[in-house]
Amino acid sequence: MNTIQITTPSKNYPVFIGENAIWKLKSVLENLNPAPKNLLIITDENVGKLYLNEVQHVIGESFSCETIQIQAGDDQKSFENYIACQSFALSKGLDRTSIVLALGGGMIGDLAGFVAGTYMRGIRFIQLPTTILAHDSAVGGKTGINHPEGKNMIGVFHQPEAVIYSTEFLATLPQHEKRSGFAEVIKHALIADESLYQSLCKNVQTIDDLNGDSLLQALIRGIEIKNGIVSQDEKEKGIRAFLNFGHTLGHAIEGELQYKGITHGEAVAHGMAFALSLNENTVQIGNELKKWLKSLGYPPLSKTLSVPLLIERMKKDKKAEKGNIQMVLLKELEKPYLSSYQAEELEIKLSAFLEGN
Template sequence: MIERTIETATKRYPLLLGDGAARVLPSLLRSLSCPPGTKLFIVTDDTVAPLYLDEVRALLAAAEYDVYAYVIPSGEAAKSFDHYYACQTAALQCGLDRRSVIIALGGGVVGDLAGFVAATYMRGIRYIQMPTTLLAHDSAVGGKVAINHPLGKNMIGAFHQPEAVVYDTSFLRTLPERELRSGFAEVIKHALIRDRRFYDWLRAEIKTLADLRGEKLAYCIEKGIDIKASVVREDEKETGVRAHLNFGHTLGHALESELGYGALTHGEAVAVGMLFAVFVSERFYGRSFAEHRLADWFAGYGFPVSLPTTVQTPRLLEKMKGDKKAYAGTVRMVLLCEIGDVEVVELEDDNLLTWLDEFARQGGKG
């Protein structure tokens, strides 16, 4: 099992990664000063619940904890105000107090929703992230928790660091290919923004999604977490370098919002967003990344590599201007200087719209 300490400006907490990592939960809880009888509130979704809830519940009940579970629907739609409110209500009905602990057992949606409930229940209680997807390697580190608003994704939220991340890779065996692909986009992102050597490793070792298993999968998670953790350590509250993690997300979020959450997976939207960010980088810096044949590489994993023909570029631009990273309506995008090196750049609307239109026309031949 791999152990890491995640450090932020406000907190240090352990991350435990490996096959069977869930079994450390009882001893972990004791180290967090949770005596037997402490109320634990597991939040999970209706995909994960039938697979792993009983196992986790039994493990905790055997350690004499007072265990409750709350199951939300799978998918991004669960990150709504209604589900947030319902989860708070359930927590109150179970009698959770300030010493109780919420356990987020699931992917990014479960982590974001349960984490935001923990951040605001009685002004903040503790929680533990138990990711069950590859994508959650990203969201489980860093303490960003949120729900969506019809006017934008993750618009309502908080920074609330977990007490621990327990990443049992055995829970990933049942992950559908589409979910694995979605999470892999963030792995690629982490390599592109900060780690040329890891990028080279990915190009050499992960030829198709079928290569994402066993030790290689664990290595991808480990590297992704290390990169994410190093960024968060430098900049917990997203005032500086943490914005680099937004690479591919300016267009990615706009696409998800415009197409309706769920039409593309988050990773699929981010993949197109990264290709557009590279496209803009080439024009902004006057250089070429053609030799990397990134679109072909992405296509090999089954990612979409162009804008859906149904979207209207002016509408995408409007969504991009509403992004949380925008200031006073000016779009700020993360651009690629070199493989492994990025920076934040403010872009003018006219240029962006021109580039969006060009990108739409060329249809992924970047």
């Protein structure tokens, strides 16, 4: 098992990652100070079916442990589930020493982290990620839920006590979820590690190549890159925004499609290709990326998407300023920067990009 130390201004914590890392959970719980009165596992129905018994078995009898299972899907990162979790926690007598365990992908990590970050003004939580994507979402302390007006609009920064990433759980992920998570690995490589990017391009020819030690090493590197950025800019006052590479358009696509038929990472993959098309130095990289993504089975963009509606959504992005849309672009591999566009200008470029798809 490998350990990566996350260092942020508000908290340092370990990521334990590797096969059977879940067995580390018991000792992490036993070493908490103050000892927790009780635990609350928040998971979704898919993950619960597969791994809840095992996690409960690892925890054993030494802790009183409650569980809430919610439906799967990003639309469940909602006010309704947030309130349901808070009410459940109150009804089970969780107090300020209690611990929330987020067992699942990024949806559960964000929701459970937000529940923990606001219950009784903030209690501790541990991330137990089960998706490839969650190498990104479980680290860095962004937690929250979606508002009908936009994704991740309500939330808090709240760092976990630990992240325990048991990579054998990834074997049961459906292909499109592997693709979704892999897009964030590609993002980390493009913004910060050219040699990782080159080796992924060479070694990942099909989605089934994402396994074993090469996947583990890519996840570790992705987490290290994220830590490198978050440790300098925990609250996104500056360079943390680079982690949004591909996300301005990606979020707009997800929103327009009502979070159906396309995963987060698949949408972000299109967003990255678009961002690369906007700087002439990276056009070629963008074209090659598009070909590679297509060969890995990333779905094409729906022809029904409306460019003006996508632009409207991009104007509501959290980074947008005075009606201008902020995009993260690359000068070259590993060199991200922020570029501001007037909506009309970006609309023309996006129309041209979508026509070429």
